[in-house]
Amino acid sequence: xxxxxxxxxxxxxxxxxxxxxxxxxxxxxxxxxxxxxxxxxxxxxxxxxxxxxxxxxxxxxxxxxxxxxxxxxxxxxxxxxxxxxxxxxxxxxxxxxxxxxxxxxxxxxxxxxxxxxxxxxxxxxxxxxxxxxxxxxx
Amino acid sequence: xxxxxxxxxxxxxxxxxxxxxxxxxxxxxxxxxxxxxxxxxxxxxxxxxxxxxxxxxxxxxxxxxxxxxxxxxxxxxxxxxxxxxxxxxxxxxxxxxxxxxxxxxxxxxxxxxxxxxxxxxxxxxxxxxxxxxxxxxxxxxxxxxxxxxxxxxxxxxxxxxxxxxxxxxxxxxxxxxxxxxxxxxxxxxxxxxxxxxxxxxxxxxxxxxxxxxxxxxxxxxxxxxxxxxxxxxxxxxxxxxxxxxxxxxxxxxxxxxxxxxxxxxxxxxxxxxxxxxxxxxxxxxxxxxxxxxxxxxxxxxxxxxxxxxxxxxxxxxxxxxxxxxxxxxxxxxxxxxxxxxxxxxxxxxxxxxxxxxxxxxxxxxxxxxxxxxxxxxxxxxxxxxxxxxxxxxxxxxxxxxxxx
Numbered sequence: 001x002x003x004x005x006x007x008x009x010x011x012x013x014x015x016x017x018x019x020x021x022x023x024x025x026x027x028x029x030x031x032x033x034x035x036x037x038x039x040x041x042x043x044x045x046x047x048x049x050x051x052x053x054x055x056x057x058x059x060x061x062x063x064x065x066x067x068x069x070x071x072x073x074x075x076x077x078x079x080x081x082x083x084x085x086x087x088x089x090x091x092x093x094x095x096x097x098x099x100x101x102x103x104x105x106x107x108x109x110x111x112x113x114x115x116x117x118x119x120x121x122x123x124x125x126x127x128x129x130x131x132x133x134x135x136x137x138x
Numbered sequence: 139x140x141x142x143x144x145x146x147x148x149x150x151x152x153x154x155x156x157x158x159x160x161x162x163x164x165x166x167x168x169x170x171x172x173x174x175x176x177x178x179x180x181x182x183x184x185x186x187x188x189x190x191x192x193x194x195x196x197x198x199x200x201x202x203x204x205x206x207x208x209x210x211x212x213x214x215x216x217x218x219x220x221x222x223x224x225x226x227x228x229x230x231x232x233x234x235x236x237x238x239x240x241x242x243x244x245x246x247x248x249x250x251x252x253x254x255x256x257x258x259x260x261x262x263x264x265x266x267x268x269x270x271x272x273x274x275x276x277x278x279x280x281x282x283x284x285x286x287x288x289x290x291x292x293x294x295x296x297x298x299x300x301x302x303x304x305x306x307x308x309x310x311x312x313x314x315x316x317x318x319x320x321x322x323x324x325x326x327x328x329x330x331x332x333x334x335x336x337x338x339x340x341x342x343x344x345x346x347x348x349x350x351x352x353x354x355x356x357x358x359x360x361x362x363x364x365x366x367x368x369x370x371x372x373x374x375x376x377x378x379x380x381x382x383x384x385x386x387x388x389x390x391x392x393x394x395x396x397x398x399x400x401x402x403x404x405x406x407x408x409x410x411x412x413x414x415x416x417x418x419x420x421x422x423x424x425x426x427x428x429x430x431x432x433x434x435x436x437x438x439x440x441x442x443x444x445x446x447x448x449x450x451x452x453x454x455x456x457x458x459x460x461x462x463x464x465x466x467x468x469x470x471x472x473x474x475x476x477x478x479x480x481x482x483x484x485x486x487x488x489x490x491x492x493x494x495x496x497x498x499x500x501x502x503x504x505x506x507x508x509x510x511x512x513x514x515x516x517x518x519x520x521x522x523x524x525x526x527x528x529x530x531x532x533x534x535x536x537x538x539x540x541x542x
Contacts, residue, residue, distance in 0.1 A: 018157070018489050023540055026482075050497045050512075051481045074479035075541070076486075120481070 005086040029078030035071035046121040053121035096133035140436035148173040159491030167517030179424035209423035225406040229370030230338040231260040233357035238264035240382025247273030249302035254279040308340035312499040314470025315463040343468040365425035369418030380405040469518040490533035
């Protein structure tokens with residue numbers, strides 16, 4: 001990931017029309033490093049999504065930080081994943097727990113994508129990340 | 139006279155703005171919108187008529203019972219069948235389950251069940267369960283690679299299987315394709331086959347005369363025909379219907395009860411245990427009144443016009459692949475754009491206020507048959523306009539430009 005969340009949020013907030021915002025989101029998805037096929041296991045597949053969403057979560061003991069790798073077969077969800085990754089990737093568990101993805105998505109005008117009816121798996125992904133952070137901070 | 143502007147005024151939801159744009163509702167195959175008369179009927183029940191039915195001799199209860207049974211008569215007339223052949227259920231899914239479970243004692247390992255690859259999961263899974271329970275064999279009608287039905291091939295197949303049960307859709311929910319039921323049902327007639335037609339999509343668009351269709355069972359959901367959610371029904375030819383075992387037992391479905399033994403009422407009563415969805419039934423009756431008030435021929439012509447207009451517009455867009463049958467369709471278009479994910483297309487269309495469905499439409503076997511994971515589905519109803527189609531096409535072109 002080359003862009004920090006702050007840079008990325010600035011770009012999105014500077015997109016006046018919703019179309020431009022979606023274009024940026026899809027671009028972020030395109031820039032997301034490819035997920036190695038071997039990590040796309042059935043366990044990594046987030047259930048209940050209309051699109052296919054994979055999430056690989058690991059914990060780097062040495063650096064005490066979360067390692068998050070994700071992918072999706074849709075452009076928009078992949079872009080939303082990129083935003084989530086820029087929020088959380090490489091952070092320590094306590095840093096992860098201090099970030100509220102819902103509040104950040106609200107500020108970006110993307111909160112509807114975290115609604116339960118969207119079925120895009122983004123909500124489930126945030127929950128999985130938070131759960132791991134909680135376990136590791138114990 | 140059919141004037142779509144006048145019709146639209148009856149549907150309060152259609153004046154809404156979605157994402158600051160006028161709502162273009164192209165998801166009627168998922169659920170239809172409701173006219174004010176249906177909303178009023180449901181509300182009126184709770185404000186003025188609420189009482190339980192078939193119980194108690196007080197005035198409200200008697201009025202509620204009369205209105206409730208008059209609704210049954212109304213639905214029966216709509217399909218040209220007898221009132222005692224109509225069972226209230228939650229909808230088409232419950233109706234199919236009622237039949238499949240109700241047949242569990244009538245099938246055994248020598249029985250055979252035929253379904254088609256066009257079916258909604260609701261018309262597949264209950265039959266798989268019935269086959270597992272009884273040992274019956276499950277067969278799949280051989281449809282063509284484009285999902286249309288070659289009658290000769292299917293007639294030949296049915297003659298070779300001689301099915302005990304034959305369940306098929308009247309119109310595909312994913313594609314809108316209308317099944318030419320006549321020759322298929324006539325073929326299995328000589329084998330005394332129990333036939334079930336999934337009418338979820340056809341009940342409003344085709345308003346079938348079930349007596350002349352001559353099937354044993356026909357299932358429908360009110361919410362896909364202007365009525366409320368959570369109510370629908372099952373039509374069954376009386377002897378066949380009455381031969382089914384009840385799915386649920388309890389109050390109201392019994393004739394007499396002692397602590398060790400009970401006897402059941404005849405159909406439809408024995409399938410209607412517990413307090414029914416009375417408000418739903420009355421709303422459904424209002425929906426039927428509304429449908430009956432329309433000029434059927436004009437409504438059908440309008441829907442077909444919207445369908446061909448949208449088809450021709452879509453065909454003009456490079457990279458669009460359409461899976462629906464153009465020749466015989468209730469007004470549903472299933473399509474994809476190049477390799478783009480239907481989820482992305484539907485999400486962008488929503489930004490323009492256009493409501494479509496994306497995904498597998500609860501028809502995974504059909505998607506597999508077509509060699510796709512999913513599709514975008516635009517489905518029309520008589521309250522849609524040419525302007526809706528124009529707005530949809532414009533939004534689609536702009537969405538495509540964002541993706542390309």
